Amino acid sequence: MITLRKLLEARAAEALGGAWLPVRMTAVLLLVDGSKVWYVWSTITMLTCLGLVFHSFLRRPAFWLIIALCIATWILRLWPLVDNHHYLAGYWSLAILLALCVPDPPASLAVSARWLLALVFLWAALWKGVFSPDFRDGRFFTVRLMSDDRFEQRAVLLSGLSLEEVRANRAFLSQEEQDDSRAMTSLNTTPRFRFWVDVITWFVLAFEAALALLFLLPLGRGDPLRHVGLMLFCVGTFAFAPVWTFGWLILLLGLAMVPGEHRTLRVCYVTVWSLVSFAAYFPWDHITTLIM
Amino acid sequence: LIPYIPPILLCLVAFLQLFLVRAHDLTPWRGGGFGMFSTNDDESRLIEVWVTDAQGERPTVVTLEQWPTPVTALPSETRLAALGRRVAEAERARGNEVRSVRVAAWRSEFTAPAMRPERRLIREVVVDLDEHSRSR
Numbered sequence: 001m002i003t004l005r006k007l008l009e010a011r012a013a014e015a016l017g018g019a020w021l022p023v024r025m026t027a028v029l030l031l032v033d034g035s036k037v038w039y040v041w042s043t044i045t046m047l048t049c050l051g052l053v054f055h056s057f058l059r060r061p062a063f064w065l066i067i068a069l070c071i072a073t074w075i076l077r078l079w080p081l082v083d084n085h086h087y088l089a090g091y092w093s094l095a096i097l098l099a100l101c102v103p104d105p106p107a108s109l110a111v112s113a114r115w116l117l118a119l120v121f122l123w124a125a126l127w128k129g130v131f132s133p134d135f136r137d138g139r140f141f142t143v144r145l146m147s148d149d150r151f152e153q154r155a156v157l158l159s160g161l162s163l164e165e166v167r168a169n170r171a172f173l174s175q176e177e178q179d180d181s182r183a184m185t186s187l188n189t190t191p192r193f194r195f196w197v198d199v200i201t202w203f204v205l206a207f208e209a210a211l212a213l214l215f216l217l218p219l220g221r222g223d224p225l226r227h228v229g230l231m232l233f234c235v236g237t238f239a240f241a242p243v244w245t246f247g248w249l250i251l252l253l254g255l256a257m258v259p260g261e262h263r264t265l266r267v268c269y270v271t272v273w274s275l276v277s278f279a280a281y282f283p284w285d286h287i288t289t290l291i292m
Numbered sequence: 293l294i295p296y297i298p299p300i301l302l303c304l305v306a307f308l309q310l311f312l313v314r315a316h317d318l319t320p321w322r323g324g325g326f327g328m329f330s331t332n333d334d335e336s337r338l339i340e341v342w343v344t345d346a347q348g349e350r351p352t353v354v355t356l357e358q359w360p361t362p363v364t365a366l367p368s369e370t371r372l373a374a375l376g377r378r379v380a381e382a383e384r385a386r387g388n389e390v391r392s393v394r395v396a397a398w399r400s401e402f403t404a405p406a407m408r409p410e411r412r413l414i415r416e417v418v419v420d421l422d423e424h425s426r427s428r
Contacts, residue, residue: 080312080322080365081335087305087324091298098294108295115299120326123306127320127327131310135330139402143332175400175409186406204329241329 002101007065010056011100018260019106022252023058023096025273027051029252030067030089033245040074064097085246091116092253106260110221113253117230118215120250125209135205141197146187147173159193207233222262230254231272235279244280248273316368317397317414323366335365337414338398339372341379345389354379367397367414376419393419 013020031048035041047066051057071090075082095112099105128135145155146169155166165188172184211233214226230250238247255269302324309325312318320327321334343352354375363371376393383390396416400409 075324079362080318081362082322082324084322084324084326084328087302091302094301095295095298098297102294111295112298115296116302119299119302119306123326124328124330127325127330131313131327132320132331134332134402137404139404139407140330140332142404142407143402144329173402173407173409186408243328 002061006101007062008060010059011105013055013059015105016059017106018258018262018266019099019109019256020059021266021270022109022256024052024055025248025252025255026092026096027058029245029248030093033086033089033248035070035074035086037074037077040070040077043070059100061097061100064093064100068093068097083243083246085243085249088116088120088246088249092249106256109256110259113256114215114221117250117253117257118212121208121212121215125205125212128205129209135201138194138197138201141200142187142189142194143173145193145197146170146189155193158196159190161188161190161193204237207236221257222259222265224265227254227258227265227269231268234272234276238276238280244276247276247280251276312366316366318366319364321365332402333399335361336400337364337367338400338411339364339367339375340396340398341376342394343379343383343388343390344392344394346391349394352379352383355382364397369415369417372397372415372417373419376417380419380421391421395419 016023027048030044031052035044044067047057047063047070051063057063068090071086071093075087075090092112095109095116099108099112102108132140134140145151145158146166149170152163152166152170155161155169156163159166161169168184169188172187207229211226211229214229219226231254234247234251238244241247251269251273255266255273258265258269260266305324306326309318309320309323309327312323313320313325313327319333319335319337320331321329339354341352341354342349344350363375372395376395379395380390380393383393394416395418397414398411399414401412402409
């Protein structure tokens, strides 16, 4: 039975063991990943600032109860437009709340983290490999790389087309009206681009399916295979995809699974965590332009 | 059982999202099912609105206040009908006669190898003056 006193009581940092680090890092993530609902954003910012200054707040179940309720409010207020990783942040906040109410918080968080990761990758792989035919045949990445202006320079690099040709492709895909003399009847691509689209399509699908399997299999908490796989996926994906806070979150979940005595693995997670945020702001497009 | 509560919640939401995608055309990118980056059918769908008065049917421009983005992410019959009613109210407020409003939601599909974008109708709803609506 969870009493009000238990909800307000701070657990000792020692009781959290290896889970104390990912709990603090979750507060950092919530602080930087703002909501579009002003009262949710204000409340989360205020609470996480308090928690990062006065650490005992982060060890109180009531703190995470309010955070979980804020995220639930955010999701319901903007439903269905909220990004998927905000749902995951809500589940993770709930997992921290529940873990702080049981005798062994690190074990509880490790179980929640493992199954959340397994299910996130399983659903992501199912959507790509089973439910979405336009992913499997390469149409998704063909259209996304050519139509999203954030990937403009990468499309130039992968296709060998000029920037003007990529922009003409974007206009074609977005059904913008074109001068009749320049009207395109089909997308302008190259064998090189089609090769890279196939590589990216199958690499992403295979990697996500493999990670789902690794987290579903009953391997040890510190098994390096799943952790190295997760870190490689994050470096390869979130350095380029415009959702690096999703990368931060799944790295946190991975870190929460690592027992406290596995120092090397924990250092690796924190390093990759920093790398992902660094890479997210790195001027890739500028570098690509210089190379070209 | 306690540590399994968040993963169970994730599964429930994901199954609900799958149902909404299949039954009500929610975009797979949204709704908590982790279908982002899996399909070109994201929330950038096209919504068209036509107003019928004594002279016949004419297309109308929908303002941002009448057209919240969740309509494009989940163009269910209820949401399209609600948009149609808001348009009818706005037209009447401007002194225009309105007999019915027709609202249609479209998605873009790309057919290989040309990848020429083609519109596919997701759902169309007609809101009559007597507030009864019918969908196609």
